[in-house]
Amino acid sequence: MSDDKLILPLAAIRPDDIALAGGKGCALARLDRAGFQIPFTMVVTTGAYQHFVEANGLQEKILLELNRKPFADMRWEEIWDAALRIRSMFLNHPLPSDLDQAFQQTLASPFVDRPAVIRSSAPQEDSAGASFAGIHESYVNVRGHAAILDHIRRVWASLWSDGALLYRQELGLAPESSAMAVLVQALIVGDYSGVAFTVSPMDVDQSVVEAVPGLNQGLVDGLVAPERWILDRATHAIVSHTAADRSQSVVPADQGVRVADFGGDGPQILSPGNIEAVAALARRIETLFGSPQDVEWTVVDGEITVLQARPVTTTAASEDDKRGWYLSLRRSYENLQQLRAKIEDDLIPAMIREAEELAAIDLAPFSDTELAAEVRRRVDRNQHWSNVYWADFIPYAHGARLFGQIYNDTIKPENPYEFADLLTDTPMASLKRNRQLEALAAGVRDVPGAADDLRRGRMDNLPAALRSSLDTFVAQYGTLSSGITGDSEGALAESTLVRLILELAARPGQSPARQSVDHEALVRRFIDAFAPEERDWAQSLLDLGRSSYRLRDDDNIHLGRIEAQARRAVREAAARLANEPITAEAAALREVLSLMPPDKAAPAASADTAAHGPGLRARQLVGQPAGPGLARGRARVVATPQDLKAFQSGEILICDAVDPNMTFVVPLAAAVVERRGGMLIHGAIIAREYGLPCVTGVPEALQFIRSGDHVTVDGYLGIVIIGPANT
Amino acid sequence: MDAQETVRRHIATLLSGQRLATLSTCSAEGHPYASLVAFDADPDLSGMIFATSRATRKFANLSHQARAAMLVDNSGNVKSDIYAAMAVTALGVTTELTGAAQDEAVARYILKHPHMATFVQAPSTAVLRLAVDVYYLVNRFQKVMEYHVGR
Structure with missing residues (x-):
């Protein structure tokens, strides 16, 4: 790649330059040539991306990261961890000097006093035939040359985010051929902004125009509900209008954007004439590209600027687009704060209250019929809280991850998991x-x-x-x-x-103490990295992360208490059936016993040579390094709650996952190995609290390790060695 | 297919696809020595056949200490080898073949290495068989599985 192809003005991009400028870049270049008003744009080509990646040997590092295990064996948590480590590579490796110089020559001057928008423009976005909208990252209102370069790195890294990796896998796109171009655009601060679909994703005979006051980011990120107009695609007549609360808009902050409150209801966003002008503009773009388009636009002093245009890929006829699920892997700060309030103020207190109320009920005086009804009620309540767990508690785990990503973006630590040290100073x-x-x-x-x-x-x-x-x-x-x-x-x-x-x-004073980390200093460094007016926000982000981290432990404890009360009623019913003659009432009890077994089912596990063949043994299994340290000892496989009873001090805990209801054996363990993977899963959190080596995501741990086996756990490298070293 | 059969097939595929192996021997003084040999594996993976001049250091070492290791891998000297390549280490005991066993081994050896016919049939060449106790299969950089032959 010659230096003159690293960064290009839009005018130098030809329509077939998708491999160089990405789909978005080529579309903007075409709009520019056709005379549409668009923002000033420079294209950081895929050549610049590849130059950075090659100069730092990142391709090999990324592929090594992604090939530790078969991708299909990696749980989402492990993919997130890998994505975090890859993001850290992009943030921390140096720019090659010629690329740094090219950035200086082409970007410093045009953006010296001009805030920028940094947008992803990956070539695969178009070749996939599926929309990547929102999968890769874009940043609005980035000020200053250093900040622009920093955000270009973040957009590059977003090619390897958990959502992007999973989405590309679904589309069958090979990671090794992925590349990313980046658009650096002048920020246009519109009076109002929106999107226009020339074909509605819901109805192919209709078009849609949506608008919000201020920046389009409010609409795109779902922070501000838009006004919506549905138009007949043939006649262009307005079919319906959905009003919205117009009290908020997204506006530029010092860096980035913020939601501003008007303090009342704002003005109607678009007049009928404006709506027709936007719809007509979108139709002209459709004609230019020859296919239905999804157009982002903004209006300043009555003039429409096109921010970007891309093909409409999600219509009622293409219901198999699962992009929404991958997008849900990223949660905004605002969304998580709302979830936090719901969980901490409503759900957890209600769970505690309900468990206490259930525990206070003496079941002995209940008739068999009443007891059968009570079992039903409790099983239903247990199911209800289990549903809440999946709908609200699991998504809230993103709080710790959001904090981790922003911590790494801000501090750029050598250890991408340093942020976890700030999260653990919290009672669990x-x-x-x-x-x-x-x-x-x-x-x-x-x-x-x-x-x-x-x-x-x-x-x-x-x-x-x-x-x-x-x-x-x-x-x-x-x-x-x-x-x-x-x-x-x-x-x-x-x-x-x-x-x-x-x-x-029997083992006084041997509990491993948490390795001392200067939490205060880390917190101070994090908060001080922000401008004074942003420090309250940084502190509340840390609080959010800590709350999210703590909940991943506590929610299971609370859910366990509800389940215990359901099972108490089930056991009472089982005991009565064992001792009573069969009556009509007892038949009702028998029926409800099928709803929940009296004892918790054991997860399928245990090393059984018949399952894998008598001549096969594992010598070294690979997982993810989740707690640093090296430990040797005898394995104790815990497959059922009854196995916990035999746990002896100094043994290596081998399990499917450290269930929060069995955390009490961890202080006795020398190390922890889990089949489930992830740095931020419960077992890894607890192991780090006790300073224990921990390896998670070892798919065959329970298949090949038996209680009593000699095991070495290397928590630095994420490997588990079975058998003494000299065999 | 159980895990053992999967591993066995990985090993068989690797051994049939590669021509050369690194043989590790040990001298009477305890000095390790590694050398490249052309080999052929038994279809049931119970052994590996190779040949060497009786004048070589490896032959002298094996005459003193019959235990040996053989490494076979499919790396291609490219960066992706570190996660994409596979390697097998076989451990066992070597014996020199004679008579009918030697004739059969030589015939099979020549099928795989026709250009080595003169070498393997020379009077000064010893034909040896490593009777394999265990294979260690390494893939994805650090995953290691043991396959114990005959179990």
Whole structure:
């Protein structure tokens, strides 16, 4: 690539330059030639992208990152992690000097006093025959040369975001041939802006015009609801008009954009004449390109400027476009704040209240018919909260990820997971439970004979204070035997709880302490990286991230309590059926037992040579590095809640996933290995809290590792070695 | 197909697709030595046949210590090898073949390496077989599976 092809003015782009300028760049060049008013635009070509990637050896690093495991075996969390590491590569590697110089020569002067819009323009966007709208990133109101270069890097990196990787995989596009051009445009601050579809995505006989006051970003990002006009495609007559709340608009901030409040209802956005002018403009663009178009536009002092145009790919006839799902992988700060308020103010308090109310009900006096109705009600409530978990709690996990991305964009740390250190300085329900367990163990340790009394079930011999603490723990969390928080099935002396207290008591002071991280300094550095007027926002972003991170632990605890209460009623029904003669009432009980089994089902697991053949063993399995450190020890495979009882200090915990309802064994473990993957999944969070090496996303962990195997866990590299080194 | 059969097929495909292997031996003094040999694998993967002049260092080493390792890989000296290439290390015990076993091995060896016919049939050449106990299959840079022959 010669230097003169790295950055080009729009006038130098020909219609067939898609490989160089991307679909968006070529479309704008064509509009420019046809005389449409468009913003001043420079094209950072795919040649510039490739030069940066080649100079830094990024292609190999990216492919190594994406080929650790078969892509199909990677869960979304792992793909997000890989995308984060790749983004970090784009942010932290240096620009080659000739590219840096070319940027200086071509972009510094035109944008010295002019705010810019940095837009993605990937060649695959057009060749795919499917819309990439919103999959790659664009940034509005970027000021200053350094900031422009920084945002060009971010747009390059967005080629490798989790959503983009998954979307390209669905379309069958090879990652290794991907490239990205970037448009650097002058920001046009419109009085009002919008989109126009010459063919409605919902009805091929109609067109659509949507408009918002201020910048188009309000509409595109879903921050401001638009006014909408539906037009007849043949007659151009307005068929319907949907009004919108016109009290807000998106306007430029110092850097980026913000939502501004008018303090009242704003003016009607478009007059009938304006609507026709926009629709007519869109039709002219359709004629130019020869296919239905999705046009973004803005109006300043009555003059329409075309911001971009692309083919309409989603119509009622193409319902298989799943872009919406991939777009949902990215959540805005505003969206997450709304979700946070709902979760913290409404959902969690309601869950706690309901679990307490259910726990307070004595089921013994219920008739069989009443008990059957109660089982039904509880199973329904459990299902309801499980639905809430998927609809609201899981999406809220994006809060920690949004914070992580902005932290990395701002600080550009060498370790792309440094942000997690700022998130962990936050109380988690399961850690609180573990501290109570440690206190109980210390109590047993300090009183001669207490361990023996506990082991033999002589609870009345325990000191009153210790007995009281034990009872309080059981009332709050249950006996830990069933894998459900708050479940107290079985005799206390035989329970996992007692077994665990005895194991903890036998190893005084060995609980790994959290490695000391100067949270304060990290927080200060993050906040200080923002302009003074943006620091409140940065602080609330950190709060959002911490809240999101904490919830990934706490929500399971709360959900576990609801499930325990449903199962308590199911067990009562099962016990009655076992002891009572079959009556008409008992038949009703039998019927409801099919709704939920009395005991929690064990996940399919355990190393079984019959499943993989007698001659095959795993020597080294690959996952994702999720907690730094190196540990050796005997494996303890935990496939069912009952397996927890046998857990001994210093063993390596091997499991499907560290269920928050079994976090209490982690302080005893030397390392953690999980089949499920991700840096921010529960097990990884807890392992890091205890400073334990952790590898997640090992698909064959439960297939090939057996309890008692010698295991080495390399949490730096994300590998698990099975068997002693000399075999 | 179970996991063992999948791994077995990966190994068989790699061994049939490659002509050369790196043989590792050890001298009487404990010095390791690596050398390139043309090989052929048994269809059931129980062994690997190779040939060497009796005057070579590897032959001397094997005369003293019959245990040996053989490395076969499909790397192409390109950057993507690090995640795309596959390698197999076979561990076992070598013996020199004689009589009918040697004749059969030589015939098979020549089928795979016709240009080596003169070499393998020379009176000074020893035909050896590594009876394989275990294969280590490495792919995706760091994943390692063990296949124990005959189980």
